[in-house]
Amino acid sequence: MKQRCNRPFSPARLPFFYGWVILFAGIIGMLMSVPGQTVGVSAFTEDLLNDLDVNRNSLSLAYLVGTLISGLLITRAGKLYDRFGARVMAFVAGIMLGVMLLYLTRVDRIAKVLQHSEWISPALATFVLLAFGFWGIRFFGQGMLTMVSRNMVMKWFDKRRGMANAVLGIFTALGFSLAPQVLSQVIERMEWRGAWIAIALVIGVLFTGFVLIVFRDNPESCGLKADGSMKVRRPGKRPPSLPQRDYSLKEARKTRALWAFTLALALSSLYITGLTFHVVSVFESSGLTSERALGIFVPTSIIAVAAQFAFNYISDFIRLKYLLMVFIAGMLISSLGLLLLQAAPFAYYLLIGGNGLVWGLYAVLIGVTWPRFYGLKYLGAISGFSLSLTVIGSALGPYLFSLSVKFSGNYMMVAWLCLALSASLLLISFRADNPEEIR
Secondary structure, three states: OHHHHOOOOOHHHOOOOOHHHHHHHHHHHHHHOHHHOHHHHHHHHHHHHHHOOOOHHHHHHHHHHHHHHHHHHHHHHHHHHHHHHHHHHHHHHHHHHHHHHHHHOOHHHHHHHHOOOOOOOHHHHHHHHHHHHHHHHHHHHHHHHHHHHHHHHHHHOOOOHHHHHHHHHHHHHHHHHHHHHHHHHHHHHHHHHHHHHHHHHHHHHHHHHHHHHHOOOOOHHHOOOOOOOOOOOOHHHOOOOOOOOOOOHHHHOOOHHHHHHHHHHHHHHHHHHHHHHOHHHHHHHOOOOHHHHHOOHHHHHHHHHHHHHHHHHHHOOOOHHHHHHHHHHHHHHHHHHHHOOOOOOOHHHHHHHHHHHHHHHHHHHHHHHHHHHHOOOOHHHHHHHHHHHHHHHHHHHHHHHHHHHHHHOOOHHHHHHHHHHHHHHHHHHOOOOOHHHOO
C-alpha cells in the first residue's frame, strides 16, 4: 500500500503537510461533481425540452427515476471505496461521469434509431434513455465523486476535521452557487451538446489525470499522520475525534445515532430540494411574486456560509447531537415559515433563516459525524448508506410537493408533514449520542 501511495511521488518527502494538498484536491473533486448535481443539470433543462421528444413531466420523472436508482446503489459504492481507496474510485467516477455526459449528448440520435422498432414508442425510448443517463451522472457525480472527495479529506484530518470540512464546504458552496451562471454562458457559446462534450473531456481526461497524480486515500499508507505536525490547543476539552474501534455498517445500523442523523439529513434533502424545485409556484400560491421567491437564495446562502464556518469550528469542541438539534430546529423554522408565508410577513424571513441553518449545518454533519462516531475503516460503507437515503429523499421531494398541490391546491399539506416529522426527529435527537459515550 505504501509503495502505491508513493507513486508518482512520495508525500512524506514534501516540506509541508500533504493534507493541505488533499484538501485542495477534495475541493476540486467536489466541484467536478457539478454536472451530476441538480444545479448542474438545471442549466440544461430548457434545451433538453426544446430538442428532445420529451415534455416537462416526463423529463422530471426520468430525473426522479435516475436519482432513485442512484441512491439505491451508493451504499455499494461506499463499500468499494473502503476496499480500493480514494484514488481508484475517484478515477473510475471521473471516467464514467465523462462517458455518461457524452452519452447524454446522443440520446436523441439513439432514440431515432429505436424508432424503427415496433416495440417501443419514440417518447418512451427518449424517457428510458434519459433516465439511464440521469442515473449515470447522478451516481458517478453526485454520489461517488462527492462521497470519495469528502471522505478522503476527513481521513487526512483528525483533531482539525471540522476546520478542514469548513474550508471544503465553503469553497464547494461558492462553486455550486456560481455553476448555473457559468454553465449558461458555456451553453450560449457552444450549445448544450458542445457544453457537455467539453465538460466530459475536462472531467474524463484532465481531472482523472489530476486524480492519479494527487489523490491519496489516507496518511498512514504514506507514512504520515493525520493533521501532520499541527498543534492542538486544549486537547482535554475536546470530544473524541475517533472511536476506540471501527464500526462496520451492520454494527452502525444498530445504533440510534446513525438513524437519527441520517433521517434528519434525508428529510432536509427532501424538503429543501422540493422547495427549491417549486419555489416560484410556492410563492405565487401565497400571493407573492417570482422575484420575491428567487430573492431568498442570496441571503440564505450568506447565512449558510456563515453557519457552516462557525459550526464546523464548533464541531471540534462539542457533542454533535447538539448540532443535530440546531439543524432540526432550522427545519422547524423553515417549515413554519412555509405554513405562514401567505398570512404573516415575517414568515419570509423565517424561511430564509431556517433554510440558511439547514444548508450550513448539512455540510457540517455529513462530513464530521461518521468518522467521529464509527471510525475510518468502514467510512465508505457507512457514509454511502447515509448518502443513499439522502439522495432518495432529494428525489422524492419535488414529487411530494407536487402531490400536495394536486390534492390540496397548495403546499400546506407537505409543510405540515415536514413540520411534524421535524418535531419527531427533534425528540429523537436528544438521545442521538455518540455510540462510544453509551457503551
